[in-house]
Amino acid sequence: MIRFDHISKKYPGTTRPALNSIDVEILRGEFVFLVGASGSGKSSCLRLVLKEEKPTSGSIHVLGQDLRSISNRKVPYFRRNMGVVFQDFRLLPNKTVFDNVAFSLQVIGKSRGFIQEAVPDTLKMVGLAEKAQRLPHELSGGEQQRVAIARAIVNKPQILLADEPTGNLDPTTSAEIMSLLASINAGGTTVIMATHEAGIVDQMQRRVIELVHGEIVRDERQGGYATASIPTIVPASTADAPASEPAPVAYARPAAAPEPSLTHPSAPVPETSVSLHQAAAAAVAAAAVVAPAPIAAPPADPPVVDEVLATPAPPMTRPVLPVAPNDDPEQLTLAEKLGLRAPGEKPDQTGEQNVGPTR
Numbered sequence: 001m002i003r004f005d006h007i008s009k010k011y012p013g014t015t016r017p018a019l020n021s022i023d024v025e026i027l028r029g030e031f032v033f034l035v036g037a038s039g040s041g042k043s044s045c046l047r048l049v050l051k052e053e054k055p056t057s058g059s060i061h062v063l064g065q066d067l068r069s070i071s072n073r074k075v076p077y078f079r080r081n082m083g084v085v086f087q088d089f090r091l092l093p094n095k096t097v098f099d100n101v102a103f104s105l106q107v108i109g110k111s112r113g114f115i116q117e118a119v120p121d122t123l124k125m126v127g128l129a130e131k132a133q134r135l136p137h138e139l140s141g142g143e144q145q146r147v148a149i150a151r152a153i154v155n156k157p158q159i160l161l162a163d164e165p166t167g168n169l170d171p172t173t174s175a176e177i178m179s180l181l182a183s184i185n186a187g188g189t190t191v192i193m194a195t196h197e198a199g200i201v202d203q204m205q206r207r208v209i210e211l212v213h214g215e216i217v218r219d220e221r222q223g224g225y226a227t228a229s230i231p232t233i234v235p236a237s238t239a240d241a242p243a244s245e246p247a248p249v250a251y252a253r254p255a256a257a258p259e260p261s262l263t264h265p266s267a268p269v270p271e272t273s274v275s276l277h278q279a280a281a282a283a284v285a286a287a288a289v290v291a292p293a294p295i296a297a298p299p300a301d302p303p304v305v306d307e308v309l310a311t312p313a314p315p316m317t318r319p320v321l322p323v324a325p326n327d328d329p330e331q332l333t334l335a336e337k338l339g340l341r342a343p344g345e346k347p348d349q350t351g352e353q354n355v356g357p358t359r
């Protein structure tokens with residue numbers, strides 16, 4: 001699904017490469033943590049996958065396509081297969097929750113009818129059905145991040161890239177966000193998340209790729225955060241978990257016992273402190289209710305690589321009955337940050353140009 005072959009990235013004006021001959025492959029349906037110290041190259045990896053940056057050398061394949069073969073004009077179509085979530089949410093402050101989520105569909109020209117169906121469904125999935133008309137400042141940080149996640153997944157991307165999505169949240173809220181990401185992953189979306197947060201990585205027991213100075217020093221299928229380069233910090237909410245608690249591998253199985261209050265997608269987020277393990281188990285069960293998984297949680301036996309790469313990306317559809325994009329500069333900037341429009345580009349109300357960058 002994503003393959004880096006000998007990828008190096010050196011930014012102009014810098015002496016050492018941000019990434020140095022990286023080889024890595026991520027399969028369809030995986031949940032992968034990218035960990036490493038500040039400056040180790042995590043965000044650079046995500047930007048390369050999005051084709052926001054170009055490698056200095058090496059090749060990248062995403063969804064069966066060599067990124068070098070995607071013309072600048074086609075980049076926005078390619079990016080429709082991906083959702084992006086950031087540490088600082090990046091919501092539009094003057095738009096409601098509904099409109100923030102609708103925004104990413106409007107900017108790619110989806111019809112009003114599609115938006116009216118897709119947005120409520122997605123808000124229900126992230127547990128915000130009741131808050132569709134709120135403004136971002138009326139929400140908690142965790143709720144704001146749920147809106148950002150809803151915006152990232154409303155177009156059903158195959159890949160979700162999350163750059164420190166829990167960086168501004170407390171441990172309990174982070175656990176809730178992780179359970180949501182786990183449920184999205186259980187629905188078949190490949191998730192790649194850059195993070196510094198040791199407690200999360202340790203509890204999720206997913207694949208961990210560790211970068212040090214732009215090189216991969218560890219790639220573990222069910223790793224934790226422990227590393228020589230960064231001290232491990234256990235968040236308060238998980239610090240009292242018994243040391244002998246078994247690794248929570250079972251959370252990834254839809255058969256895991258669900259928490260009753262979370263078996264419906266619109267169930268409220270639990271107010272009380274909940275361990276990441278419990279939250280993730282419940283969310284996976286919830287995902288099984290909302291979205292029958294076309295691809296289950298990460299397979300024990302990963303698919304054969306050639307088979308995965310041979311799977312063609314679905315056709316990139318042209319916009320139907322486009323909703324006129326708003327040309328508010330603030331929104332244009334957000335569209336740029338979400339990879340939906342080229343920096344400085346004005347929307348073209350007449351058709352294809354209004355969907356994204358042509359740089």
Ligand SMILES: Nc1ncnc2c1ncn2[C@@H]1O[C@H](COP(=O)(O)OP(=O)(O)OP(=O)(O)O)[C@@H](O)[C@H]1O
Nearest residue numbers: 011012014018036037038039040041042043044045
């Ligand atoms: N646009 C840029 N121009 C020049 N150097 C850059 C640019 N972006 C990143 N770098 C450099 O590349 C290296 C990797 O940066 P990157 O942002 O990928 O690290 P990171 O692991 O995401 O760090 P953090 O945890 O602080 O977000 C750093 O040395 C950084 O200074």
Ligand SMILES: [Mg+2]
Nearest residue numbers: 042043044163
């Ligand atoms: Mg970063």
